[in-house]
Amino acid sequence: MKAIEAGNIEGEVLPPGVPGYDDARRVFNGMIDRQPALIVRCANESDVARSLDLARRHSLQVAVRGGGHNVAGNAVCDGGLVIDLSRMRRVELEPMRRRARVQGGATWGDLDTATQAHGLATPGGVVSSTGVAGLTLGGGIGVLRGLYGLTCDNLVGAELVTATGERVSTSADENPDLLWGLRGGGGNFGVVTTFEFALHPLGSVVSGLLDFAHSRDFLKFYDEFAAGAPDELALSPAGDPVASVFACFCGSEAAAAPVFDRLRSGFAPLRDGLATRSYVESQRMLDAISPWGVRNFWKTNAMGPLTSLAIEAFDEVFMSAKSPASQVQLEHLHGAMHRTPPGANAASFAGAKYNLLVNAKWTDPARDEENIRWARDGFALLQPHLSSGAYTNYLVQEPRERVRQAYGAETFDRLVALKDRYDPTNVFRLNQNIPPSGD
Template sequence: MGARAVAALRRGFRGQLITPGDPEYDTARAVWNGAIDRHPALIARCTGTPDVLLAVEVAREYGLWPTIRGGGHSVAGLAVCDGGLLIDLSRMRGVRVDSGRRIAHAGPGATWAEFDQETQRHALATPGGLVSGSGIAGTTLGGGFGWLSRAYGLTCDNLLEAELVTADGRVVTASAALHPDLFRGIRGGGGNFGVVTSLSYRLHPVGPQVLCGELYFAADEAPQVLRAVRTQLRGAPDQLGAVCLLGTAPAAPHLPARLAGTPVVRIGLCHAGRPERARGAVAPLRALPGVLADTIQLRPYTVWQRTLDPGRGPGARNYWKSEYLSTLDDRAIATLTEHFARITSPSSEIQLVFLGGAIARVGPDDTAYTHRSAPYLLSINSRWEHSEEDPGHTAWTRGLWSAMRAFSSGGGYVNFLGQEGPARVLEAYGPVKYRQLTALKDVWDPGNLFRVNQNIPPSY
């Protein structure tokens, strides 16, 4: 089957075809999560929409499950499966900015580092991922949040249109005016409805310099620090984005050497507005007692977007669990800090994203993203090197997640789901939104060709 598919693709494919045994095969099949080790029958590195069309046609005709790789950054590793056809979009990464209209047109293989580099040439940006190496397409299709989301909404809220190759071999444009139901579904519904081949985004004036940085505290200060951030963010302007990280301090030139490798609480802050207003917004947190290091200053937005990259590159083993929280009361904070004290890997961390602002002002039926009203997103990110350590790290992660379910607002973030089964996918959308997406799947992919994802199967 693989040989016949290769022969069919070679008749018109302009990109590169990689098969088992080729020198590049093992590198080409590798994804960000080092715990994923899968062997596709064929890898098709596409150069444009015609290549994607042909790859989808061959996958359908020869019974190969297609998987889609943009940035390849998902913790579930769903860009690749055993015996399937990996449709690799990583070479489709161009970014073009229309600064007058404040619109960016981008290929699905672009990363946030590449996207931000081009948009910041014009002092423009759209809310993107927290790690610059993640892909724009996967981020967008699952919702997408970042430092600018309280000010300007989710990534998917800023998507203006997308071109897709559908399961039946059509090229369609989805926007508010064209196929609006499909447009609603792809903004949060993942890759269930086709292969995205281009995306257009609304841009906002940001930078090139923004006030941003981190405040570091000793681990035993975690309860007081989390309570303070909770209180301050309730009345903070939407322009202020905040993320709390409980983990190990990195070895970095901007930090005191004595902090490296010690357990700390980090408050990451980024203000999207004018510096004079930004300083007042962050002042109460900078004045907290016990600050071990304060790195807040004016710096380029592109530099800040890379701040969380160290220690999050490809190759390590990862196991994550996420949950939207309805409350961060003292019991929830105590639960977090108790489990933080028992963290099993120096590379693991507990991440708490403060939501609200513009995210919560988008209508619940405007997109497939569900958890608009949740004020917090908890992500438990375990990371380590050796497979023999798997049981201990995964048990710690599941233990903290189970304990925090008592404070849940009803599900996890689809982009942070591992291979957790259909019930967790249902929770990520909720029953009403899930039924709507199932009906959309019936229209656009009734045969469930695109199933290697956080799958929403058709109803028949």
């Protein structure tokens, strides 16, 4: 197989045993240890098409790697072929049109750095090493969600290679049904090699971590505070083991001051790390607590307001964590993301107030069972308090019915119709899979 590749692929071909293979198969989640038959670091769209042809001729399963940050490890497979886009990281800007064209291997660090040089941004992830591709295709929650919606709401065009090697473009005027599917429907329809985003003006932000003494009273206060939060404010509280809130206000210090004074009014923070920063600096603040190679197991769902019973359950889950690095997160969902017209994207939060993430995080493989059990049991305890919808980027190896539930039946069925058109043989199935009809 290596000889076949050498004459056709312009990028880098990595079979087992060659230098660089082991590094190329590693992904964000340290639990994932898979051995592909071949990794192709594509140089361009033609390499993607050739790789798909090679996989088809040799009956190899296909995995697609953008940033490799997906917690389920879908970017790599055992015994198959990995289409690795990490060499395709170009970012092209049209500042006057407020548009960015981004290749499928770029990270949010790449895109944020490029756009902020012109005082612009598009909603993206909060860890700079996260890939643009996976986050966008799964919906994309970031600190600009209140102002400008989900990442996928700002996707205005794309180019992809289908399972048969065909190159397809999509926009509001060309294959608009496919653009809708890419706005939250995952990597089910092809390898997206280029994304086009709308950009928005953005200067410095006021952001940082605030630590509070964890208590049920604080959770009640937080829920009340979040209900009145302006669109400029993003909140993501988690416990570690204090109640730690990452807050980002996308505006001036003068505008942020009364908002944060109100946050501090109920409970004095144990640590107050708020400061005026560049958006790029703020977007890197959580990198240190999201390192590669740590073992992760996640459970997630949308959630409504925190009732007294929900707070009691949250507290019980939080206090029973088996690892000091584990977290129970509540990402506040509000503003522009809830003003997006129904049916405009495939992501589904159905007006939920929070995105819940029970995040087991540890380092010792001998402790896999107890940490995974904690996440599952904790999620089950919170189950009665959850709403409909889920953030598919946070799902880990869930059964088909769970994926259907995450999208909702109507959206799922519409995605199946797209799957039938663009990938009827389900070549792209290492994802939160939308199976073709009859599968």
